[in-house]
Amino acid sequence: MPIRHRNVLSIAIATLCTIPSVWAADGASMTLYRSDSPALYASSGDSDANDGYAVVRERRDVTLQSGVHDLVLGDLPNHLDAEAMALGFPGGEAKVISQRLLLGQGPNAALTGLTGSSINVLGDNGQALASGTLLRAGEDGLVVSTDHGTTLVRQYAAVTTAGGNFPTGSSLRLRVDASRSGQADATLSYPTSGIGWRASYVANLQAGNACSMQFESRASIANRSGRDWHDTNLTLIAGEPNFAKTSAPRPMMMRAAAAPVAAEALPEQSTVGDYRSYTLPAPVELPDGSISQVPLYAARTLSCERTALYENGGNWMPPQPMLNETFNTDSNTSIISTLRFSAFDSLPAGYLRVLTADRNGVPQFIGEGRINDTPKGSDATITLGTAFDLRGKRERTSFHVDKAGRALDEAFRITLTNAGDSARTVTVREHPNRWRQWTVTSSSVKPSKQTTDTLEFKVEVPANGKAVLDYAVRYTWTADEQPQS
Structure with missing residues (x-):
């Protein structure tokens, strides 16, 4: 040649x-560390990558x-x-x-x-x-x-x-x-550098009233190192070691198509220091300019939870009671669809693609989200997207400050609409964060969850209809915490 x-x-x-x-x-023999660098997994662009x-x-x-x-x-x-x-x-x-x-x-x-x-x-x-x-x-x-x-x-x-x-x-x-x-x-x-891996997950939601999904776990291995690797014995490391040298190779579809690697056996999982390791059962081929996939775990059916979430505010807490009338009056209209499940084993960080069958039984993509490193038994939650038929509206209905009594009363009305043909349960998540001392004084729906900075309600919204949630909270503080202005 x-x-x-x-x-x-x-x-x-x-x-x-x-x-x-x-x-x-x-x-x-290669020990490969996780990388989320877009340059490694891109389907176009320079074939070489220093990630x-x-x-x-x-x-x-x-x-x-x-x-x-x-x-x-x-x-x-x-x-x-x-x-x-x-x-x-x-x-x-x-x-x-x-x-x-x-x-x-x-x-x-x-x-x-x-x-x-x-x-x-x-x-x-x-x-x-x-x-x-x-x-x-x-x-x-x-x-x-x-x-x-x-x-x-x-x-x-x-x-x-x-x-x-x-x-x-x-x-x-x-x-x-x-x-x-x-x-x-x-x-x-x-x-x-020029070579890295990350987890790749696919969930197929199953038909029925209960949320369940067929869950597949793979490792995607990207090679843009400038050389081919033949019959390579591979160990994958899940976790985030510290890299001190900024000039050294760093962890962060190619010219060749993604190449699935067949494997009957599954990787042997172990621990290395504070990290997880996955040793592949057989040598693999890693051509330059390719993405290869190997199984991490056997496919299985998992229980899950779908949530339609309407959320306002955040978890920030002020250094003293916030008495400004315009504070925390923002309102959005979007209701977000989320998916939550419990990790059946240690799940390395990666991306989860979620599919569901349409009326003809054809699997259709409905959302993708990132899963962080998740220990066994912990919950993983991703955002699928914005629900098309659901909308929310938030209005403040009352506001009163009693400085002498060191108290503030505030009330909101949340209106949820559903243009779909089936009833939906919407989780309303509010963040009463004018001050750390607060109580719910009234609500048209009983709170389903209450923490120091979060208040949640589950509201049933009928098909082609709407539902209204009214609630009020009271903030209190001591004389030492009284704002000066």
Whole structure:
């Protein structure tokens, strides 16, 4: 396979030794951390991304020469933390003196990946310009070590390799001191970005009066690292480790279509420090520019709760009683549809897509929301969207301040309308936050929930009709808390 290039021809001769190049072996072990970066999961745009975080451990079979000499480790990802890269020789055959990272980016990215390889450089008419080992690829041309010395080629049409294979990604040039010549096993570990994962959930709501759903859990693995990963042993980490270096790879549909990965067995779940880990049961293929999916948990049916929520105000509490008449008089008209369920196991953060069948039995998308890291037994709630047939209106019906008695009385009327053909239950959530001491003095519907900053009512709204909720609260405070103005 040739690489095409256009430049001006110039040849220079010098003396430089050949640098053996070592390509990646299949079967790397990778620990992959969660990332929500849009750049990783986008269906268009630059195929390269400097988001996500993974720690890779792989074996390299190297050919050593006795004494000090140079090696090139190729087929590395595009984005690496050079300070955290480590090459070791378990048998003690050699030690690393220095290292230099050659980034596989820019116009010479593919050629940089060939550093240390045997290549043939061809001209416009297919004539051979140079054959030997590629020492460097830069804007000034190709530096090639030949049998006659070193050649600098500035104008060429194509580059071929003996195997017809162009490794992707970056390369690492190492100076090593070996105690003997011969083959040796080396272990290379490094953190990289351009690859990440997040949970992906799908819920199919079931027919019937009770809320239940068929729940599927997957891990979406995005690879934009600049290299392919073959037969990779993968462990996924759920949680949020701290990353101190802003310049290092960070955790935050591709050129290739999303690639589902079949797996009969499920990941083995465990703990790592304060985080959860999911070790996949079999090696996976992660082509560059792809999204792969693997199951996290077996599909199951879960109970759930659908809520139509009409909410006004917030949880903010003033430093002293708020006596301003215009405070907290805002009113919206939208009623929000939400879905809540209890986590059957530890659920890593990700996005939940919710479907329901239409009148013809065809599943239709009705909303999507983010689930944060959710421990087993905790509730997860997402917003599906705005209910089309439901509306709300909030009006204040009375307001009175008694400074001498250190009390404030306030009342509201909430009108709910339902244009649909079936009755609906609407949860009205109010936030009495003029002051922390308050009580409900009257309500046309009994509160279903009451906390220090929240008041909730469940109101039945008939089909093609409306319902009205009236309620009043009284705030009180002490002499020491009395506002001065």
